[in-house]
Structures are given as C-alpha cells and as structure tokens.
Amino acid sequence: MNALKKETEKIIIEAAKEVFVEKGLQGARMQEIADRAGINKALLHYYFRSKDKLFDAIFEDIMSEMFVVVAKNIRSDMSLPDLLEVFVKFYNDFFQKNPFYPQFIFHEIWQNPDRLSEIMKSQQIAPAEIVEKIQQKVPAIGNSGLTAQHMIANVLGMTLFPHIARPLFQRVFFNNDDGEYARFLNERTDFLKAFMSVMVQGATTLNDAGEPDEDF
Amino acid sequence: MNALKKETEKIIIEAAKEVFVEKGLQGARMQEIADRAGINKALLHYYFRSKDKLFDAIFEDIMSEMFVVVAKNIRSDMSLPDLLEVFVKFYNDFFQKNPFYPQFIFHEIWQNPDRLSEIMKSQQIAPAEIVEKIQQKVPAIGNSGLTAQHMIANVLGMTLFPHIARPLFQRVFFNNDDGEYARFLNERTDFLKAFMSVMVQGATTLNDAGEPDEDF
DNA sequence: TATTTTTTTAACCATTTGGTTAATTACTTT
DNA sequence: AAAGTAATTAACCAAATGGTTAAAAAAATA
Numbered sequence A, B: 001m002n003a004l005k006k007e008t009e010k011i012i013i014e015a016a017k018e019v020f021v022e023k024g025l026q027g028a029r030m031q032e033i034a035d036r037a038g039i040n041k042a043l044l045h046y047y048f049r050s051k052d053k054l055f056d057a058i059f060e061d062i063m064s065e066m067f068v069v070v071a072k073n074i075r076s077d078m079s080l081p082d083l084l085e086v087f088v089k090f091y092n093d094f095f096q097k098n099p100f101y102p103q104f105i106f107h108e109i110w111q112n113p114d115r116l117s118e119i120m121k122s123q124q125i126a127p128a129e130i131v132e133k134i135q136q137k138v139p140a141i142g143n144s145g146l147t148a149q150h151m152i153a154n155v156l157g158m159t160l161f162p163h164i165a166r167p168l169f170q171r172v173f174f175n176n177d178d179g180e181y182a183r184f185l186n187e188r189t190d191f192l193k194a195f196m197s198v199m200v201q202g203a204t205t206l207n208d209a210g211e212p213d214e215d216f
Numbered sequence C: 001t002a003t004t005t006t007t008t009t010a011a012c013c014a015t016t017t018g019g020t021t022a023a024t025t026a027c028t029t030t
Numbered sequence D: 001a002a003a004g005t006a007a008t009t010a011a012c013c014a015a016a017t018g019g020t021t022a023a024a025a026a027a028a029t030a
Helices: A003-027 A030-037 A041-049 A051-074 A080-097 A100-111 A114-122 A129-135 A148-164 A165-173 A178-203 B003-027 B030-037 B042-050 B051-073 B078-096 B101-110 B116-121 B127-137 B148-164 B166-173 B178-203
Strands: none
Touching: A003 A030, A003 A041, A003 A051, A003 A080, A003 A100, A003 B003, A003 B101, A030 A114, A041 A051, A051 A080, A051 A100, A051 A114, A080 A100, A080 A129, A080 B042, A100 A114, A100 B003, A100 B078, A100 B101, A100 B166, A114 B166, A129 A148, A129 B166, A148 A165, A148 A178, A148 B148, A148 B166, A148 B178, A165 A178, A165 B101, A165 B116, A165 B127, A165 B148, A165 B178, A178 B078, A178 B148, B003 B042, B003 B051, B003 B101, B030 B042, B042 B051, B042 B148, B051 B078, B051 B101, B078 B101, B078 B127, B078 B148, B078 B178, B101 B116, B127 B148, B148 B166, B148 B178, B166 B178
16 A cells, blocks of 8 residues: 555655755755656655655755764763764764765755754754763863863864865865775774874863963 | 946945855845845846856855965965964954855855866965975974875864854854854864864874874 | 545646846946 | 947846646555
8 A cells, every 4th residue: 555655755755865965955956856766746746745845854864864873872881082983983984975965964054054953853862962971971071171062073073074075175185086085084083083082181181281261 | 437337346246245155056046136236137147147157256256265365374484383373263263254154165166066176276376285385394294194184184174164063063052152152163273273283293203193094 | 346545647837037138327438 | 518338227038946736547445
C-alpha cells in the first residue's frame, strides 16, 4: 500500500537534498528536483504541498545528521580532548562526503535565522547542555578567560572553515587539486588533536598569556 | 555633466550591495534594489545592463574591500604574528560592521567558483606571494608539518568562523544578545594574538606534538 | 473480477521577474 | 533661448516558476 509511497517519498527527499544543498532555497527549482527524482513535478506537491514545506523537510533532516554526533557523545565520560577529537574527525569526514553542506547550512541560517529555533527544539540536544557538559568535564575552564564558548569557536572554526572556504583555498593554495586538498584537510585533524590538549590545559591556567579581558 | 551620473551610479551600487549581500544573487530582486535606491527599475539596466553585470560590479567591489588589507600590509617588514594581528583586527571590525559579508562571499564563491579566478587577477595580490612572504618572514616554517597554509587556515578559521556562524552561535550560546556577542568577538582578537605567537613558534620546531604527517 | 482508492501524469494557470521601449524631463551646448 | 543630448520614468513584454486540476494508470479492496 505504501511501500511504493514511502519509496517515492525517499526518492524525492534525496533529489531535493541534492538540489537545495547545491543551489539553496532560492536558487533551487522544483522542476529540477522533479527531473533529478525522475518523476512529474506535480508529485512534489502531492507529497509535500509546497516548495517551502519540502525545504523544511530536507533541512531538518540535514540538521539532524549534523547534531546526532553531538547528541550521541556529549553524555559519554570521555575526556574533553578525546570528545572534541570525535567531533573533529566526524565533521571532517562528513563534509568531505558532503562538500556543500557547511556552506549551505550557514547560508540558510542567515537567510532565516528563526527557522533555527524550531529545529533546535526538535533536536535531541539542548545548547545549554553542551556548555554544561564541558564545564563538568573541565571544572577549571574559563579561569584564563578562555571559556567553553571560545573553545568551541576555536575547534569548530579550525575544523569547518577549510571546508567552507574550500573553493577559495583549494584554488589559491593547492592548484585546485582535489587530492592535495583532501590530504590537507586530513592532516589538520591530526594536529588539531594535539592543539586541543594544549588548549584545554591552557584554558584551566589562571591569567596566562591568553588572558583576553585586558580591554574590558 | 556626469556629476549627477556618477552620483546615481553610486546610489545604485550601494543599494545593490545591500540587497545582494542580504539575499544573495538568486534571492535579490531588481525591483527591491531600485526601491532602496529610490529610482526607477529601468535605470538599473540603463547603468548596468543586466542583473548579472550589476552583481559582478558589486562583488568585485566587495572582494576589493576584503583583499586591500592584505595587499597593503603583506610587503611590510612586520613580524608574522604582528602581521596576522593586523589582519585579525581588521576582519573582526570589518565583519562586525558588515555582518552579512563573510556568509555572502562564501555563498557566491560556492555558487560560481569560476568567478573567483577573474577576480583574483584584478586584485593587487597574488596568492603565491602570500605563502612566499610568510616563508620569507619565518624560514623555518613547516618544519613541524604546520605549513603556512595550515597557519592561514587556523587564523582565518578562528577569526572568521564566529562571524559566519553568528546567528547560530549568538542564539545558542549568548541568548541572542548583540552586545554579549560583540564582546565575545572582541575578546577573541586578544587571545588570538597570544595564540599566533605560540603557533608561529610551534611551526618552526621539528617534530613536536603537532606533527601531522604520522598517517602518511 | 468489479469497484474503490491511491498514485502519477500532462496540460494549464497566475504571478513574479528580468528586461525593453517609447515618451518625458533635465541638463548642456551653441 | 533653441536645439541637441543625456537621464529618468511609466507602461509593457516574454519567459520562468510555483502551484493546480482533471484525467489516466496502478494498486488495493470487496
């Protein structure tokens, strides 16, 4: 009865993901999604009513893929550097497989930040819990001014930025060679591991060189 | 004769920048640009022929704003940490004044990476020169596997990412408070300064903990 | 197998949107 | 001031696009 129905629905979602992720909500065309799914355009509306609804469906899907690692590991008893390493490795793999994702996600968040609030609720992860868990793992964190928030920004920045800036970086610094750039990305996860240990240590030391509050 | 002409042209460019930067090439509407400029839509075509041409004009403009700091300072005899500090401070200010810029730029680069090649040519800065200058300033760079490229990725990542991820971060970690987030951003430039000294030192040391090539 | 329900399609429709045109206004030049 | 040129506008146009509809095909039910 709905074995086929579920099947088409999946086909549509996959095609829609491809097109939306590549072109963005505004740039995507319903006709192109239908073509890539190999179905009639009217079916898109039959299953998802409107472009916006279809987009919402795939966007929540993608955000889930993003957050599930965090949700699955944040409650483990790993050390903070080990935990961060798990995240770094996951996102490095994930974004090499889905190069458009990071750029796409932030673009759509900027286009409609309110959508984020809805999605955070449906996710199995509360933002406050992340900070809380980090502070729990490293109680002395922030003693030097390097708060959990700064740490997250550092790790995510160093990890995600080379993916976001890939077309720029790869062209400018790596002759636009995919293989060279993949090697570059993978190198990074290794030294990021070392960096994180140092950072976590530094974050627990009072008033070292990293003291950031001098201006305030 | 063309004092007025130059004036309208500027008004158009400013309005176009606003709209394109907020909505992207696909999301922007010529009518909205005209409205914000307070002129008739036909004037846009009178001055710039097409949407694409208008976009090219403002995009090159914006990329110039981005690269001019690099071009102006890369040839100075500052130490590498001092030089990086100049960049970090500039981009931190620049993107607080223009919050949409980083997201916008990377979005459009992903949408059409080829446009980048054209623009790089017209810029007063060759990518090879940047790497070259860094190696010149710190000849021992890369001895530990931390190449100039990695350094650039680290510094830009930690600097730009909190701007790119702003709507996410600000909501999730700072109660969506503009002031709190501005403080957070400014704190970062201070400890990034300390970080860069450490990083440059680390990059010149052979086979320390940061050795990234173990897997290859 | 006949009938009812669900899925799929081709043909349409209304709106939006980038772009054009012909006329009007403003400005220069002589 | 008259004539000529450049800037500006209102009205229009064609193509693209999200969405609808009525009919056909397929599947489920009786």
